[in-house]
Amino acid sequence: MTELLQPATHWQGAIPKQAFAVVMDGPRVLLREHAEGLLADRLPRYDELFWHIESSVPWHYMGNFSGPWGAEPAMAWSLSIAPDGFIWVDVRSLLALLTPVGFDLLGRCMQVLEWSETHQFCGRCGGPMQAHARGERARVCAPCGSSVYPRINPCVIAIISRGDELLLAQATRFTNGMYSALAGFMEAGESAEQTLIREVREEVGVEIANIRYHASQSWPFSSSLMLGFFADYVSGEIVCQEDEIADAQFFHYEQLPVVPPKGSIARALIDQFIAERKHA
Ligand SMILES: [Zn+2]
Known part of the structure; x- marks a missing residue:
């Protein structure tokens, strides 16, 4: 039985003992110590945390989470507790470790809890x-x-290509030497294409054309919906926006710098570009 999340919002009655308890504190989630593999093996069950959760604390029913373990409802709480046998883990660090379904559940919980609190x-x-x-x-x-x-904040992200090369940038906030695809939030009234043209112009000073949509991904850390595109370089010398971009360059697809981890849409776009060039 494959892992599946069936999102739902309405739960009637008491919380079952075996329900998954997704307890979050901002971008961190409470997981079983020394556990690995599927999210279901790492998440606490409600009866394990029952004594730590006051009944007056609001919770959210997220849906039915099913897989090799059967099917149980998943409930989300925003709490900072420290029960024995569990540790706090940054959700971002789980991106490459969990399946997309597991990461999806945590991302949904994170956004719903943050929205509810604010x-x-x-x-x-x-x-x-x-x-x-x-x-x-x-x-x-x-x-x-x-x-x-x-509330969901739409954001565009794109690989700008020039022949066998792709334009990647190092944001000033990256501390690990990583280069990624250019990205930016949409402003009120903009189409995704308009945002992309504006962001690329602002961040690196180049003009683009032939914008093609590829795929999207929910990115819970800023309640974003990332819309992934490809576009062609047209003209202009790279001039980095001082406060946001530390460096930007065209890289040959066989000589790439450190790029974002698997599981991110930036990486999916880069991998897709490489696959297409290899078969071109
Ligand atoms: Zn009112």
């Missing part, structure tokens, strides 16, 4: 927000009736 009060009237009465993933203001849903 929407305690209504942005319109200041009244207290409550969970949606019929279990929709929404928070509702009783005084004015306003409702909010989890």
